Amino acid sequence: GDSVTQMEGPVTLSEEAFLTINCTYTATGYPSLFWYVQYPGEGLQLLLKATKADDKGSNKGFEATYRKETTSFHLEKGSVQVSDSAVYFCALVGSGGSYIPTFGRGTSLIVHP
Amino acid sequence: NAGVTQTPKFQVLKTGQSMTLQCAQDMNHEYMSWYRQDPGMGLRLIHYSVGAGITDQGEVPNGYNVSRSTTEDFPLRLLSAAPSQTSVYFCASSYSTGGLDGYTFGSGTRLTVV
Numbered sequence: 001g002d003s004v005t006q007m008e009g010p011v012t013l014s015e016e017a018f019l020t021i022n023c024t025y026t027a028t029g030y031p032s033l034f035w036y037v038q039y040p041g042e043g044l045q046l047l048l049k050a051t052k053a054d055d056k057g058s059n060k061g062f063e064a065t066y067r068k069e070t071t072s073f074h075l076e077k078g079s080v081q082v083s084d085s086a087v088y089f090c091a092l093v094g095s096g097g098s099y100i101p102t103f104g105r106g107t108s109l110i111v112h113p
Numbered sequence: 114n115a116g117v118t119q120t121p122k123f124q125v126l127k128t129g130q131s132m133t134l135q136c137a138q139d140m141n142h143e144y145m146s147w148y149r150q151d152p153g154m155g156l157r158l159i160h161y162s163v164g165a166g167i168t169d170q171g172e173v174p175n176g177y178n179v180s181r182s183t184t185e186d187f188p189l190r191l192l193s194a195a196p197s198q199t200s201v202y203f204c205a206s207s208y209s210t211g212g213l214d215g216y217t218f219g220s221g222t223r224l225t226v227v
Binding site: 032034036041042043044045046049051089093100101103104105106 | 153154156
């Protein structure tokens with residue numbers, strides 16, 4: 001079945017550092033890929049998405065590129081802020097017809113001033 | 114536009130009690146789902162619905178019931194609460210089946226079963 005693997009956290013960075021959170025997936029066909037963010041005490045919010053190979057999703061300074069050859073969708077940001085501290089979830093929706101989304105376990109990001 | 118509204122935000126139950134977690138959305142979304150979030154386990158799908166009158170089981174349905182009589186509402190019922198059901202519960206909705214355009218999540222219900 002479909003699966004999503006994220007790097008384990010927490011990821012701890014200083015403000016203005018470069019961020020990468022790794023995400024790889026296993027799925028048949030051509031899934032759609034997503035990143036969600038969860039701030040403390042809140043529900044998940046869609047951050048960005050990509051629906052086909054080589055697409056780049058971007059939002060609020062975050063970017064991720066759909067790499068079919070490496071089955072990856074790594075999240076990056078050039079300069080993080082304290083306000084980016086949150087849990088980030090990688091997710092996919094498969095193309096096989098079931099349309100039930102699969103989420104990774106989440107990666108906690110802590111940004112220090 | 115309220116989005117997805119979950120009530121209550123916090124609840125403490127005694128083992129064996131029953132209760133209903135409410136979820137309502139005002140975006141005319143067809144697809145709605147319930148997840149539970151536990152430390153180290155990520156999100157696990159409990160039940161989902163692709164439209165009014167249609168529901169199906171997810172990964173962890175035991176101990177929970179759902180119904181979908183209207184497009185707007187998707188309540189989750191705990192039949193006889195157990196400590197293993199202590200968790201944070203999220204309701205989510207999407208315009209398209211399976212969230213191909215992304216999900217909108219509620220703010221969650223934090224449930225403790227003692």
